[in-house]
Amino acid sequence: MWSRSERQHIQEDLLQAAAGDSITQKTPAIKYIGRRKNVVWLQPTLIAEIEYRAWTDDGKLRHASYKGLREVQDNAVVYEIE
Known part of the structure; x- marks a missing residue:
């Protein structure tokens, strides 16, 4: 079940993964049509x-x-999903 603590747990895991730079990517795994800047893509x-x-x-x-x-x-x- 989605909760605030679940969100915080996932966010911490993703921040650690991004800091490690072992699973960061230059491009997203799926087509991205958004306008956000400074996005960090992680390997799924x-x-x-x-x-x-x-x-x-x-x-x-x-x-x-x-x-x-x-x-x-x-x-x-x-x-x-393809």
């Missing part, structure tokens, strides 16, 4: 469990709900 390493009702015609999740982070070792089925 976390696996989030998301529950949803359906995919929309334009490739978005309908009624998506964050359930938590998954451990890499749990051999969960992982779907990548």
Whole structure:
């Protein structure tokens, strides 16, 4: 379940990863059309469990709900969005 403490935990992990510079990238993993400056891109390493009702015609999740982070070792089925 998404909470303030969950957000803080993920933010701390991402800041440590960005400081280590081992997983930073020059370009995003997906197409980015935003206008923000000074963005730090990280190689995707976390696996989030998301529950949803359906995919929309334009490739978005309908009624998506964050359930938590998954451990890499749990051999969960992982779907990548292309």
